[in-house]
Amino acid sequence: MNRLPVEKRAQILQMLCEGSSMRSISRVADVSLNTVTKLLIDAGSACSAFHDATVRNVNSKRVQCDEIWSFAYAKAKNVPSAKAAPIGSGDVWTWTAIDADSKLILSWLVGDRDASAASAFMEDLKPRLANRVQLTTDGHKAYLTAVSETFGADGVDYGMLVKLYGSDPQAQRRYSPAKLIGIDKDLILGSPDLAHVSTSYVERQNLTMRMSMRRFTRLTNAFSKKVENHYHALSLYFVWYNFIKSHKSLKGLTPAMAAGLVSSPLEMSDVVTLIDQREGPPKKRGPYRKRVDTGAADEGNLP
Template structure:
């Protein structure tokens, strides 16, 4: 059985986390697209398990939450007209929770933007925290019931509601956002410190995620073609961001700053972790007889 060298596997994972598309990774490394795709799937599964096990009992003070839009296979408005529909096609939202002090991605969730997905996300956030925190979200109404269900009264929660002006005119461009003319800080639960009611850090982290993941790039054909691969890429990126990169303002990785890691990881470490989680291959030509 052919096996890629560790350095080559680490190179592929690095390129995927630095904004390269799967086809460009194929061209740069000389590996087939099937090899790149399989490694992404294996890495996504291993990283999701690793994050679930390691990012626990986080002692945070302030958590910021936000969601970032992308789409799978087709934008939501075009799903009905798809010639070959695929599962999970349409708008895809990646929810993230960030520790404002250590910049650790505490939780990530890929799904829709409805109340059920908000509940899944907030339940996961709550399960990873070791103490009462102050939380800030934007004004998305799905957060209200989700935060209440996950934390009850054991949280200091506020919403940061942005106020936008008129829609941009055609001279500014079709995809130019409306101008933000102000904000409102609404206390929802507990006693949040209004001076720290902000989503700036998580929004900046989500911008970094968009820039370092080709499938998040707008106005290209680099969008995700499979929902599962989108989730795998987010899981891989989260581990890379938390454990393998030094944050410039902290001068350590977010995981080290948060106390969930004692050293800086490399992509070789991630590649070795992925391999360790794979099932051992059987003897060549061996098989199990199907039970009919």
């Protein structure tokens, strides 16, 4: 099995996290589109396992949660009439939880925007925390049951930020939300500090996500064609965001460094190492044999 050099693979992964499309990467890096796709899948699998094992026992004070919309293959309303739509097509929501101080993405989930997804999201978030936190979410009602059932009445200080928008007679023809006219801060569980009932940091991270991954760009054909590849792109992105990308607000540290998970930033070549560790040493190709009838070369294993 042939492998690209570490530097070439690191370049491709870096471009995937910097907003380049897969086809542009194949042209710039002079590799096939299939090579870029396979590398994304391999990196996504390795990064998902790395995040799950590493982002644990985090000492956090304030956690903010939000959801960001995208779609795979076709928007939900167009899936019934889409030709050969694969399983998972339609609207895709990415749930994110961020530590307000270190800017570390603690947990994330790809799925629908329903009660079952909210419960799964909270169940993944809780064991990653080392202590009681103040939790803030937006006004999505699915959070109410999910938070109370996961953390219990005495396990979290939970506040909900509800944004109030004015009416818009042409809401269906706009690409931006209606005018924000106010906010409500609701105390749901425990004793949250009203001054810190906010979703500003997680919403800003969602903007970074939309700018850093081509498949999140609106009004283009750069959307994900398969929900599996959407998941792999997010797995790679969150490791890049947490462990590799230095943040100006953290004085050049990465969120993982600010949270005390690592002592130095990782490099994209470290992600390549994670991939190679999962795959093991490269296997040799089988010998060639010739077809007697045509004389053409055919790759395969000799008996």
